[in-house]
Amino acid sequence: MNSNEHQAPARRRFLNTAAAAGLAGAGLVACSDKPATATAAAKASAPALANPGEHASVHLKPGELDTYYGLWSGGHTGDMRVLGLPSGREITRIPCFVPDALVGWGITNESKKIMGQKADGSLKYTVADSHHVHASYKDGNYDGRYAWINDKINSRIARIRLDYFVCDKITELPNVQGFHGIFPDKRDPVDPAINHTTRVFCGAEFQVPLTAGDLDKHDKYRSLFTCVDAESMQVRWQVLIDGNCDLTATSYDGKLAATNQYNVEGGVKYEDMMSAERDACLFFNVARIEAAVKAGQFKTIGDSKVPVVDGTRDANKDPKTALTAYVSVPKNPHGVNASPDGKYFICAGKLSPTATVIDLAKVLAWFDGKLEKIDQSIAAEVELGLGPLHTAFDGRGNAYTTLFLDSQVVKWNVDAAIKFAAGDKNAKYVVDRLDVQYQPGHLNASQSETKAADGKWLAVGCKFAKDRFLPAGPLHPENEQMIDISGDKMVLMADHPVRGEPHDFIIFKRELLKPKPVYALDEFPNAIKDPKETGVFRQGRKVTVKMTSQAPAFSLREFRVKKGDEVTLILTNLDKVQDLTHGFAIPKYNVNFIVNPQETASVTFIADKPGVYWAYCTHFCHALHLEMRSRMVVEA
């Protein structure tokens, strides 16, 4: 019997109690302005189950394929993870911001160019903190072209091609720190013919001085909201704002983007950051911003040439010309999510036990001068429980919100919540509650962030796992839980440990992707298309080694270079069979990378150590895999 199994209740009690006590001490738990009756109404009703649910198994038979893809952010590993669902099995990890010694990401010349290099050719960064993954849209559903992922540490955005499942571009955002929220648009705000993603919006969390002289002028610290072009990956424009950005959401009509703000105070200590009772959800009028940029109504900051428009409160008081609108939301909200019916953005309260439902038609009405006060766009602000963070949807009118402090998922009906907020105290908006294990952050439902939300599966990313898996030292995995939401009651189906720390993820039907299992040689300009082209080609001290692989041999059984040569080795895998990947490692030279079928990759190194080095295939390929080598002779 494992000794850890008995500790669950104690741990849970401690975390909840201690955290709540800490919050209460700072005056946070009592910040709800709802009357006491809300609590009664918030209790789950227990009607007869109109829909008992499908109860599909999360456990597949050997060889049985999953029916959904999950794209998961990799957290500190700086990659994007691809899961099969409902099984929760990790199929691959796509390196983006951080080197990956399997693929040779950060080792090959091709990947280093994408990742970004210093003047000496070394990598600019080797750490990252990726939080959010979102994919490109067409007609309100994923179109299988791209996914994007953020790096919060160094404010980078990476794009992943969803045909080959590789990162093909990375852009570092100027003028900002703490790039966190990210969301592609879903169609163009002006041109109805463009019904697919062309922009990606990026929110920056940390307010920083924009000029060198303002290091200690906290009131000059600012954050910006950034728009990146989906195709070129160039930054199109930025918006200077009051407060900061956290998560990001976009409307289905393409007209609005938004970010929740938890630090409108501009505090530099956490007590200051939560001094105000209400923060905001900040809306951006995309068409107006682009018109302003086009009209030259922008400035630039420092060395950056990116147009920056003014989205501060003072500059946007007139709805008719405003680029931005600040909807007030209770204390330090976390998360803003678009409902699949296109009507609402929902902000979760974090330090307030509430969710705020914002009516997008009314936000647009305000921009049109047809709504007196922007806060009149708030359709509901209802109590859900302690520490609400993120919200998912089932396409049947229900929302699912994580409660960090309560360690619960609460299922609630949006229309009922609006009725309740409108005064109908008999409207029972909370449909169900389910304990999760433990302290959930993000959650997402199958197809939740599309018009095709199907209400089958809900995944919950629990930040603490403590007693749910075999103990393996002080660093615990996180616990990603799978919940069946096909019926009225949520049913917890499985726990999956994952390496820290994925944050956010999307789940969609497998039919939406058409991955390519084998590369095309022409994808690589430097491909060696015929073994006859292989050899060692010298130009002074620069040597190019051209090589191909076909199991069980490299085209060059040996290659000779001289000490001090700058060697560029180009390897094309001419094997065409799916899954027949080769690796190439050179001992002591810190070289290892793979070439998938029909792929080409190259490395450059200085041959500074004389001797014999057995370059060998590192990816199992054939019965003679161990014998598949090429002997590098470095002559003194």
Added chain:
Amino acid sequence: MNSNEHQAPARRRFLNTAAAAGLAGAGLVACSDKPATATAAAKASAPALANPGEHASVHLKPGELDTYYGLWSGGHTGDMRVLGLPSGREITRIPCFVPDALVGWGITNESKKIMGQKADGSLKYTVADSHHVHASYKDGNYDGRYAWINDKINSRIARIRLDYFVCDKITELPNVQGFHGIFPDKRDPVDPAINHTTRVFCGAEFQVPLTAGDLDKHDKYRSLFTCVDAESMQVRWQVLIDGNCDLTATSYDGKLAATNQYNVEGGVKYEDMMSAERDACLFFNVARIEAAVKAGQFKTIGDSKVPVVDGTRDANKDPKTALTAYVSVPKNPHGVNASPDGKYFICAGKLSPTATVIDLAKVLAWFDGKLEKIDQSIAAEVELGLGPLHTAFDGRGNAYTTLFLDSQVVKWNVDAAIKFAAGDKNAKYVVDRLDVQYQPGHLNASQSETKAADGKWLAVGCKFAKDRFLPAGPLHPENEQMIDISGDKMVLMADHPVRGEPHDFIIFKRELLKPKPVYALDEFPNAIKDPKETGVFRQGRKVTVKMTSQAPAFSLREFRVKKGDEVTLILTNLDKVQDLTHGFAIPKYNVNFIVNPQETASVTFIADKPGVYWAYCTHFCHALHLEMRSRMVVEA
């Protein structure tokens, strides 16, 4: 319907046919010297099932704990992976040879020291290729102290502490290339009081010139077998051998270590490497080698001070004084495994369809001068199928061998095989065959490599997965399959995709480990034990920043340094709650690492960029996690 689902049969047919055709072309398939009757005998008999098996589920309920640990080699990610079994869930990955941006492995001063640095403080290596994981023994079973893992690319051995699940020492082996096989001893060969692991044996695959002048003298290329001290991790001695080393095994009495050899020819091209019909399993008489070292009967090579004894064939012809014994084994064997009854080592044939059973008592008899020819220790050499690679055991007298080319696991009875080899052609040694998906390399059974082999579960590492999971581009996962071996018939229970490319693994009962969930402050000499000790301490241009973390705050809300300072930041996590890990990232400064409860870590960097940098907690810890920051001000 996914288009890939239909391709399985075609793929499998191709791979087997193509691979077999390739081998046949090189004259390999026909290398069996067994009569045709062997094939008939090798067919599985179909008796009534005396033991129908337990059929335990591999699918656990949420919160249910696994009953076995699996320690998996991480392949090119250079880590050790910890799995829970039978569920196959990955609980953690322990970085060893390759940086890990979550933990800060390769970022913190502490980890860089373990990994090995160049003169400028940068890491010596950032790639690896780890194949084999084995753990320390006591009384013939695992004792939960250590595990060891190899890096084939740079010939390094890493030790993992199994209390905290961290790598604490790495040693680079001198004089060798392609360090592959690794196995700890199980007791001392001389002192019966030492019934636990004190040595780790390491086999080197690639034969290399040992002096600079011999680059092109292939007959001077040599490989060495290495013994590393389990506690100090220093190299104790090496043995110069003929041929090369592949996998490694040790006897339960501590007297013998062995390695299979696939290149006794010393070939430098694969055709040469398989020119001989028989290679070898090379035995080492540990006590005699240590006596020779003690007696000064060794030389050293180059700059290395490691004693090297002579284990070549010519120097070891007299059994009475021999340090080594070369048992012949058919063509290019792969894998040598010790049966749990302590009697046999089994070599799989790879390019021969056979397994060779070697009787250890007879090997010892040869060393004692009581056996005329060393090959008389071969108890059986029986046909199993195409491409046999590795063998596991159930503790009931049965062996399980992977057949790479046949994509099968064959279950066979060792005693029956010995009877068959002795002439009893009615002895049905093949008990069962099971197709696996596809091309299996290593396999291992629960407790297989201990005296406590329990015959419950068999995991098989299939190198190809192609159609078994949702497609995710050209790089496929591998397919680790779980098989129930509790009954007479093997039953395939589940497929698990894993990132390439784990090779080998061990599986043992969870009771054998006693992990510690929280560190002791005293493990870290530089721990900041009280927030009052925190601050910025300057000595010229060297600045030490001492900081602690306690959710939701760092002890320093800001710290100021000057441009050009060499900053060493020391962070102690004073939180004591299990699973309450904090992270620490500094934007643009390439710093990210974690501190688990009561852990201390440090980083050193040059403050070369003036400005405000929001160092923030990267590991979700508290409702105010996003607000948990420390502001680094770098004054120009």
